[in-house]
Amino acid sequence: MAMSSILSADDIKKALDAFAVADSFxxxxxxxxxxxxxxxxxxxxxxxxxxxxxxxxxxEEEELKFVLKGFASNGRDLTDKETKEFLRAADKDGDGKIGIDEFAALVKE
Ligand SMILES: [Ca+2]
Ligand SMILES: [Ca+2]
Structure with a gap:
């Protein structure tokens, strides 16, 4: 499944552009x-x-670092700081990775 079949390519581009600078995510x-x-x-x-x-x-943390590439192949890597902050925000049960329920909750939060 391609991300572009779920989200609009324009919105993806806008979102990637908004956080183009390192540590701005x-x-x-x-x-x-x-x-x-x-x-x-x-x-x-x-x-x-x-x-x-x-x-x-x-x-997992390794996947989270490259999460923007899941939205578009030219998405930048998250910095280690951004990856850790993202994981901390999402990982409510503290197992070091993001489950589907944690992801859904984070999106709607
Ligand atoms: Ca995985
Ligand atoms: Ca978790």
């Missing part, structure tokens, strides 16, 4: 600009499945 604003907040839970789940590149059922 804000997941709340990103999910809003990219249009994910307005999507149904089914669509949010599809996005999660794209971002879970190794199909482990979780977005």
């Amino acid at each position: 804000n997941h709340r604003k990103f999910f809003e600009i990219v249009g994910l907040r307005a999507k149904s839970s089914d669509e949010v789940k599809k996005v999660f499945l794209v971002l879970d590149a190794d199909n482990s059922g979780y977005i």
Whole structure:
């Protein structure tokens, strides 16, 4: 499944442009600009499945670092600081990775 079949390519570009500078990433604003907040839970789940590149059922820290590439192949890598902050915000049960429920909750938060 390609991300562009779930979200609009224009919104993805806008969201990537908004956080082009290192350490500027804000997941709340990103999910809003990219249009994910307005999507149904089914669509949010599809996005999660794209971002879970190794199909482990979780977005691990290594996957989170490259999360923007899941939206567009030219997305930048998150910095270590951004990756850790993103993970801390999402990982409510503290197992070091993001499950589908944690992801869905974060998107709607
Ligand atoms: Ca994974
Ligand atoms: Ca977790």
